[in-house]
Amino acid sequence: MVINIEGLDFAYGAGKQTVPVLKNINLTFPEGQITAIIGQTGSGKSTLVQQLNALLKPTAGEVHIGDHTVTNKTKEKALTPIRAEVGMVFQFPESQLFAPTVIEDVMYGPKNFGATDEEAKQAAEKALAKVGFDTSLYDQSPFNLSGGQMRRVALAGVLAMNPQTMVFDEPAAGLDPQGQAELLDLLRTLRDEGKTIVLISHQMEQVLALANQVVVMKDGQVAAHEPVEELFARPQSWFADQHLDLPETxxxxxxxxxxxxxxxxxxxxxxxxxxxxxxxxxxxxxxxxxxxxxxxxxxxxxxxxx
Ligand SMILES: Nc1ncnc2c1ncn2[C@@H]1O[C@H](COP(=O)(O)OP(=O)(O)OP(=O)(O)O)[C@@H](O)[C@H]1O
Ligand SMILES: [Mg+2]
Incomplete structure (x- = not known):
C-alpha cells in the first residue's frame, strides 16, 4: 500500500487560534520499504506521521492512503478502515495504553476490528512474544511497567493487528541496548515480510542501518527526501545547518x-x-x-x- 501526500498544509487549533505547523508537504512512502523521518525537535515529525493514519486531517491538500483519500472534508466514519491498515506506535507509549491488563490491552485492536476473543488472544500472545515481552507480566496493569516494557506492549498492540503499514515514532526510546538491537531486527523482519515502515528517529546509526529512504523535516517543511546513501553523502556543514548529527562511521x-x-x-x-x-x-x-x-x-x- 502506497501512501502519497500532496500539497499538505496543517495547522493545530481552529478559528483565530490556529498554529500552522506543516507547510506544502509532498511525499510518497513506497510499499515494502523503510522510510526514516529525521529533523530537529519541533520540526513537525510527529505531526506529519499522524496524517498517515488520519489521526490528524490536513488543513489543505490530500493524503492518499492505499485506496482512501483524506482531505479536510473527510467524515470520521470513513477513517475507521484506515486505522486497521496503518498502525501507529506513538512517541509516548503510555498515551496509547489503557486496558486493565497487558494482555487485554494488546487484544483490544484485533477485537475492535472483528476478531473473536480466542483469535484476539492468539494474536496478542504471538505479538507479545515477537517483542520479547515476559509472559509472567501478561496480567499486570500496563501502567505498572517500566518505560521499556510499556514500549514493548505498545509495539505488540500494533503488531497484533497486523496492519500493512506501520508507523513508529521514536520506538527505541526507553529501550536498553539489547532491546534496541532486537527492535532493529524486528523492523527488518517486518520490512522483509513486505510491510511498509515509517520510522521517526533521532539516532542516526539506526537510520543508516535500516532506512531505504530518508525524509528530513525542518520548520514544518521537507528539507530533503532521498535514498539514505545520498543523504549521508551530503557535506557535514549541511547536517550542522539542520541540527543533525552524522552516524559515527x-x-x-x-x-x-x-x-x-x-x-x-x-x-x-x-x-x-x-x-x-x-x-x-x-x-x-x-x-x-x-x-x-x-x-x-x-x-x-x-x-x-x-
Ligand atoms: N497538540 C498541539 N497543539 C498545538 N501545537 C502543537 C501540538 N502538538 C505539537 N504542536 C507544535 O507543532 C510543532 C511540531 O511538533 P511535533 O511534535 O510534530 O515535532 P517533532 O518533530 O515530533 O518534535 P520531537 O522531536 O520533539 O518529537 C511544534 O512547534 C509544537 O509545539
Ligand atoms: Mg515527535
Whole structure:
C-alpha cells in the first residue's frame, strides 16, 4: 500500500487560534520499504506521521492512503478502515495504553476490528512474544511497567493487528541496548515480510542501518527526501545547518577524506569501515609498516582485552 501526500498544509487549533505547523508537504512512502523521518525537535515529525493514519486531517491538500483519500472534508466514519491498515506506535507509549491488563490491552485492536476473543488472544500472545515481552507480566496493569516494557506492549498492540503499514515514532526510546538491537531486527523482519515502515528517529546509526529512504523535516517543511546513501553523502556543514548529527562511521570517514583518503562507498557499519580502511592502507603501500606493528604486538603479547 502506497501512501502519497500532496500539497499538505496543517495547522493545530481552529478559528483565530490556529498554529500552522506543516507547510506544502509532498511525499510518497513506497510499499515494502523503510522510510526514516529525521529533523530537529519541533520540526513537525510527529505531526506529519499522524496524517498517515488520519489521526490528524490536513488543513489543505490530500493524503492518499492505499485506496482512501483524506482531505479536510473527510467524515470520521470513513477513517475507521484506515486505522486497521496503518498502525501507529506513538512517541509516548503510555498515551496509547489503557486496558486493565497487558494482555487485554494488546487484544483490544484485533477485537475492535472483528476478531473473536480466542483469535484476539492468539494474536496478542504471538505479538507479545515477537517483542520479547515476559509472559509472567501478561496480567499486570500496563501502567505498572517500566518505560521499556510499556514500549514493548505498545509495539505488540500494533503488531497484533497486523496492519500493512506501520508507523513508529521514536520506538527505541526507553529501550536498553539489547532491546534496541532486537527492535532493529524486528523492523527488518517486518520490512522483509513486505510491510511498509515509517520510522521517526533521532539516532542516526539506526537510520543508516535500516532506512531505504530518508525524509528530513525542518520548520514544518521537507528539507530533503532521498535514498539514505545520498543523504549521508551530503557535506557535514549541511547536517550542522539542520541540527543533525552524522552516524559515527560516516563522520569518521569524512574526516579521513580530509586527510586524503578516498572511499568508494559510505561505511554502514564499523566492520565495513575497518575493511575499507585496511584496503586504503594497503593501496597506500603501508602494508610493511602494518606488518611491523603486528610483529611488535606479537612480541609484547599483542593488545590486551580486559
Ligand atoms: N497538540 C498541539 N497543539 C498545538 N501545537 C502543537 C501540538 N502538538 C505539537 N504542536 C507544535 O507543532 C510543532 C511540531 O511538533 P511535533 O511534535 O510534530 O515535532 P517533532 O518533530 O515530533 O518534535 P520531537 O522531536 O520533539 O518529537 C511544534 O512547534 C509544537 O509545539
Ligand atoms: Mg515527535
Amino acid at each position: 560516516i563522520a569518521f570517514q569524512k574526516e579521513m577524506e580530509k586527510q586524503g583518503f578516498v572511499f568508494d562507498h559510505l561505511a554502514k557499519t564499523v566492520d565495513d569501515l575497518a575493511k575499507q580502511l585496511a584496503g586504503q592502507l594497503d593501496s597506500a603501500k603501508l602494508t610493511g609498516q602494518r606488518s611491523d606493528q603486528a610483529g611488535s604486538q606479537a612480541q609484547t603479547g599483542g593488545p590486551h582485552h580486559e
